Amino acid sequence: MHSFLSRGNAIIAYSLSVLALLTFFCFLSTEFLDYRAKAKISTPKILVKNVPDYSASRRENDLGYLTFDLQADLTPLFNWNVKQLFLYLSAEYSTPNNALNQVVLWDKIILRGENALLDFKNMNIKYYFWDDGHGLKGNPNVTLTLSWNIIPNAGRLPIIQSIGSHSFKFPSEYTTDRL
């Protein structure tokens, strides 16, 4: 503390230590919160087609197509340690080939301060719903779930599944029209 620089250095170092401690308190204050929430999903329109998958093998695979309605109130999830939510809608189903298939169909980023009261009607899926064979046609049990990844200022990046999922079945006939 005898010179200009040593005093400046001591103050910077102490400020940074305090900042680290504050960040830790911020992390502690939100670490044990329950980040689950309800989501209501439904699927007004479901089709399945059989088309060549040029992105992979060029064989004809099942391509699912659907629109969905989604209602969820995610405003309670935001607090001082949440910068953004990464939402994604995924489909889970089993086929003779694989016991568990998971396909992400749609996603969305909600920043802090943006509207987190979701009410979507007739949304198109964002990503192709490819099966790696013919597992979609007539599949009796495909489950859609909404999940979110919380991006905090400090702490873990938990992935949380919404309460409430939606199961549907694919039609047992291929659609031959254009989508």
Add this chain to the structure above:
Amino acid sequence: MNVFDRFEIPLHMDYDGQRRAEKYSKIIITLFGAVGLIWGYIIQRFSQTVYILGAGFILATIIAVPPWPIYRKKPLQWQKPRSDDAKKGKAAPANTEQNTNKTKKKK
């Protein structure tokens, strides 16, 4: 040595001043940090906590980094230099040596 010496502007803190400068800066930063944490929690914005801590940092820098005159109120009381040491020679050798050593170190 530098330009300030020429104009005789004192740029040091005495020992007590250094102690107080450190104490003040720590109190200010801790206080702003605590208030910022509470305020940020109330309005649920951690950025406000960081800004308030930043304000505390700036205030502490202004108050405790420059050698303000209030940090020079308790200067060390040096013994007067004794001009008669050289003349008397062997009068009090042990005592004299100690004093000169001390003076050299501190200056």
